[in-house]
Amino acid sequence: MRIGHGYDVHKLVKERNLIIGGCKINYPLGLLGHSDADVLVHAIIDSLLGAAALCDIGNLFPDNDPNYKDANSLTLLKVVCEMIYNEGYSISNIDCTIIAQEPKLTHYIKFMQSNIANACNINESQINIKATTEEHLGFTGSLQGISAHAVCLLN
Numbered sequence: 486m487r488i489g490h491g492y493d494v495h496k497l498v499k500e501r502n503l504i505i506g507g508c509k510i511n512y513p514l515g516l517l518g519h520s521d522a523d524v525l526v527h528a529i530i531d532s533l534l535g536a537a538a539l540c541d542i543g544n545l546f547p548d549n550d551p552n553y554k555d556a557n558s559l560t561l562l563k564v565v566c567e568m569i570y571n572e573g574y575s576i577s578n579i580d581c582t583i584i585a586q587e588p589k590l591t592h593y594i595k596f597m598q599s600n601i602a603n604a605c606n607i608n609e610s611q612i613n614i615k616a617t618t619e620e621h622l623g624f625t626g627s628l629q630g631i632s633a634h635a636v637c638l639l640n
């Protein structure tokens with residue numbers, strides 16, 4: 486068994502869609518990034534790459550590569566899962582936490598889990614997503630950005 490950890494942050498700005506876990510969230514601000522800036526999926530990708538010792542997302546999908554401009558991160562996750570499966574690993578489970586002061590994400594969690602399970606070709610019971618706030622503290626608390634952590638176990 487191999488464990489992996491991923492962490493990602495994106496800045497909240499005007500005039501961007503807020504995409505988290507492949508869901509378009511109804512909110513006036515969005516995350517800034519070269520791709521769709523899906524902070525949760527990026528953390529998951531880094532946890533999977535970390536567990537398989539395959540470097541990281543920035544190495545695999547450089548943010549100066551026009552191919553990945555506005556890329557759907559779920560598509561990138563699919564590519565990463567294929568790499569992991571080709572190495573002979575399977576995903577035991579993925580657990581993640583989104584840290585956002587706003588908006589409330591409760592109603593989106595089920596859809597995020599379904600999107601990620603589909604991209605990874607795993608059951609929804611193998612992926613758990615939690616959302617929390619930092620009680621108005623720090624950069625997430627002051628709405629400057631949203632962060633996400635993910636851990637996974639490969640076997």
Ligand code: ZN
Pocket residue numbers: 493494495518522523524527
């Ligand atoms: Zn990212």
